[in-house]
Amino acid sequence: MGMKMGVENSDRFVTSHRMGETNNNATGSAVHGVIVRNAIKTYGVGSNRYAVLNELNMTVKKGTIYGLLGASGCGKTTLLSCLVGRRSLNSGELLVLGHEPGSLNSGIPGPKVGYMPQELALYGNFTIKETLFFFGGIYKLKATFINSQCEFLSKLLDLPPCDRYVQTLSGGQQRRVSFAVALFHEPELLILDEPTVGVDPLLSHSIWNHLVRQSTEHGRTVIVTTHYIEEARQAHTIGMMRSGRLLVQDSPENLLNNYRALSLEDVFLKLCIKDDGKNPLDRETATNANDSNPVAAPIRNSTRRNSNLARDINQIDTSETEHPSSGKSPCFKIPQMSAHRIGALIRKNYILSFRNIGIFLFTYFLPALQASLFNVTLGHEPTGLRMAIVNDELDVNQGRVCNYTMDCEYSMLSCRYLRYIKDNIIQVQYANVSDALEAGRKGQVWGVVRFSWNFSKEFEMRELNGDAADLANIIGSQIGINIDSSNQQIGLFIEKWLLDAFGDFVRDFRRACGNVPEAGLLPVAFLDPIYGQKSTPFTEFMAPGLIISIVYNMAVALTAGVFITERKQGLLDRSLVAGVKMPEILLSYLINQFTVLVGQTALVFVVMLLVFNIPCQGNLAVAVFITLLQGLVGISFGLLISTGCDNEMGALSLSQASFLPLLVISGICWPIEGMPLYLRKVAYVMPLTYAIESVRCIFSRGWGVEKSNVYAGILVSFAWIFAFLALCLIVARIRKFAS
Numbered sequence: 001m002g003m004k005m006g007v008e009n010s011d012r013f014v015t016s017h018r019m020g021e022t023n024n025n026a027t028g029s030a031v032h033g034v035i036v037r038n039a040i041k042t043y044g045v046g047s048n049r050y051a052v053l054n055e056l057n058m059t060v061k062k063g064t065i066y067g068l069l070g071a072s073g074c075g076k077t078t079l080l081s082c083l084v085g086r087r088s089l090n091s092g093e094l095l096v097l098g099h100e101p102g103s104l105n106s107g108i109p110g111p112k113v114g115y116m117p118q119e120l121a122l123y124g125n126f127t128i129k130e131t132l133f134f135f136g137g138i139y140k141l142k143a144t145f146i147n148s149q150c151e152f153l154s155k156l157l158d159l160p161p162c163d164r165y166v167q168t169l170s171g172g173q174q175r176r177v178s179f180a181v182a183l184f185h186e187p188e189l190l191i192l193d194e195p196t197v198g199v200d201p202l203l204s205h206s207i208w209n210h211l212v213r214q215s216t217e218h219g220r221t222v223i224v225t226t227h228y229i230e231e232a233r234q235a236h237t238i239g240m241m242r243s244g245r246l247l248v249q250d251s252p253e254n255l256l257n258n259y260r261a262l263s264l265e266d267v268f269l270k271l272c273i274k275d276d277g278k279n280p281l282d283r284e285t286a287t288n289a290n291d292s293n294p295v296a297a298p299i300r301n302s303t304r305r306n307s308n309l310a311r312d313i314n315q316i317d318t319s320e321t322e323h324p325s326s327g328k329s330p331c332f333k334i335p336q337m338s339a340h341r342i343g344a345l346i347r348k349n350y351i352l353s354f355r356n357i358g359i360f361l362f363t364y365f366l367p368a369l370q371a372s373l374f375n376v377t378l379g380h381e382p383t384g385l386r387m388a389i390v391n392d393e394l395d396v397n398q399g400r401v402c403n404y405t406m407d408c409e410y411s412m413l414s415c416r417y418l419r420y421i422k423d424n425i426i427q428v429q430y431a432n433v434s435d436a437l438e439a440g441r442k443g444q445v446w447g448v449v450r451f452s453w454n455f456s457k458e459f460e461m462r463e464l465n466g467d468a469a470d471l472a473n474i475i476g477s478q479i480g481i482n483i484d485s486s487n488q489q490i491g492l493f494i495e496k497w498l499l500d501a502f503g504d505f506v507r508d509f510r511r512a513c514g515n516v517p518e519a520g521l522l523p524v525a526f527l528d529p530i531y532g533q534k535s536t537p538f539t540e541f542m543a544p545g546l547i548i549s550i551v552y553n554m555a556v557a558l559t560a561g562v563f564i565t566e567r568k569q570g571l572l573d574r575s576l577v578a579g580v581k582m583p584e585i586l587l588s589y590l591i592n593q594f595t596v597l598v599g600q601t602a603l604v605f606v607v608m609l610l611v612f613n614i615p616c617q618g619n620l621a622v623a624v625f626i627t628l629l630q631g632l633v634g635i636s637f638g639l640l641i642s643t644g645c646d647n648e649m650g651a652l653s654l655s656q657a658s659f660l661p662l663l664v665i666s667g668i669c670w671p672i673e674g675m676p677l678y679l680r681k682v683a684y685v686m687p688l689t690y691a692i693e694s695v696r697c698i699f700s701r702g703w704g705v706e707k708s709n710v711y712a713g714i715l716v717s718f719a720w721i722f723a724f725l726a727l728c729l730i731v732a733r734i735r736k737f738a739s
């Protein structure tokens, strides 16, 4: 029933449906849909180089169906990808609808071609309707037209309801949706790579009928590959391919007659037997099937072929023909971008993001969680540090026990000093130094504090004698300290607390004795700091680096794999054949990720500044701006990874591998001034270094953009964004993702 309705409605394919256009079905006056001459295409490099297309010649008349048959691996897909402009020939000539694919105004890649690749090349998270609307957006089709096509093709191809998700469809249904995507915008040329795989015979029959109608009633050219040789009988011309060459091309009837065969399979078999053992480059033997046939003629000998090429090209309306030299865009010229394609890509990216709402929310809030974790875990003073105390001044037998006097009394000063030590240190009494040191070696204590038996007495002598104090007196009044310095941070804290405790002890004691408190301290005074506080918390030093590295790393992680999956599933190829340009894809991802980045950055700043009170002395807007720029650097780097890597694992490894070196070299955890001179130069050209320095200057010094330390961060960020994006385009061009 559905198929019947499809037949009735087939006239829809002559409507005008493109926004801003009156008629899209001008077929031009060229006689040939496709002409391929002496096509050579190789893969691999050096000794691994091999030819997949071997001086191949092919002629497809406009408005006809061309069935391309051949064994697996003979080069059919490669030929088709050259026709749609996704690959280029090493040598030879190729004209599709009178233009070289990829040349200006050729419409290929673009709306003139409908391409169904071998892979499914559909977004599983999209409904059928969303799929058509995505490609419709790329082709700038009107919504009413897409809706009516959706309805029409549903009936023709017996598709499930249009609101069904592609990933929930059966394999055959998915193939039919893929077929619908190739058809629905009514292209002049249909290139279908095995459209009937996984489709039941009834539907396959209907698909072929539809293709016949498309060619006979609407003058569309169809090139179709299939492994089911017999179904190709409905094609006007059959091309039989082997080892990168066309053994023959002719109408099915002629082939059956000329080879006295009952089936096309027999014809192919006979041709293969004939071809076996012959030099694949021997053009005479490869193309001697039917000398009298005008379509078979172009693939005979080289002399004839050249003259045929001249003739074939002459048959094409010269106004429609574009030669490589005239129309091909220069190597690295950035193609013109279009708002409707970018709009379609952005919508697609958002739909894909919101379909995985759980993952989206997690990644959206992750930077804020990381910032919170940083504030909770880093920069705080350690507590519960056990220190061994060996106080020889204590002797119960001699009546030397701790007293708690605060008077000017030189008695049991060891106990008095110990009371000034911060609670972060747990004091554990040990009877003798050797036991205490042994405990330190076993990791039971972080150090040993020891007093001699006559500590208070010697301390008094030292105070009274001043410069006249002798060495024995000085040594006896010392507080001996051994610290486990295996952990520098803990060692530094213990050292500082013991010294602070001594400073407090001396000041109080001298005050009690009516002396000037400060006289007992070192004659070095740290006055008010120029910037910051007297003891700036470590978190404040690290905060700018942490903010930027969290935002940067998140941006890299979210973009490093963005179009690897699309590429692997053939979706990138399909979009590019539909006319999308690589810069448009990059821009759409930049825009999508940037909107996520804005939210993430805002949350990180809220957590750092409002929740954990990291001070910002300068202009917060400039700090946020630099952080956003760094996010864009991360997105650009992620896109570069995505362009260069073939699989998600490689992208993940590369993004992770680059993160740690960048972290350490950018001065996040340790001052750049602590690096060797040569490394500092490297550090300063890294993407994050200047930006971190800029934000640090804004946060702690309150500097503005007029200072070179601040604007350097902005300029360097812009430079990296442009460098990464330019590299993306170059890599894409080299790897042939670009159109």
Ligand SMILES: Nc1ncnc2c1ncn2[C@@H]1O[C@H](COP(=O)(O)OP(=O)(O)OP(=O)(O)O)[C@@H](O)[C@H]1O
Pocket: 043, 044, 052, 070, 071, 072, 073, 074, 075, 076, 077, 078, 079, 118
């Ligand atoms: N990107 C590539 N790099 C290297 N070799 C490739 C590449 N793509 C295809 N090939 C090789 O080129 C040959 C032709 O492949 P192609 O996909 O064009 O064959 P095909 O006729 O379409 O096969 P099938 O009918 O199985 O799809 C195969 O040997 C294949 O391994």
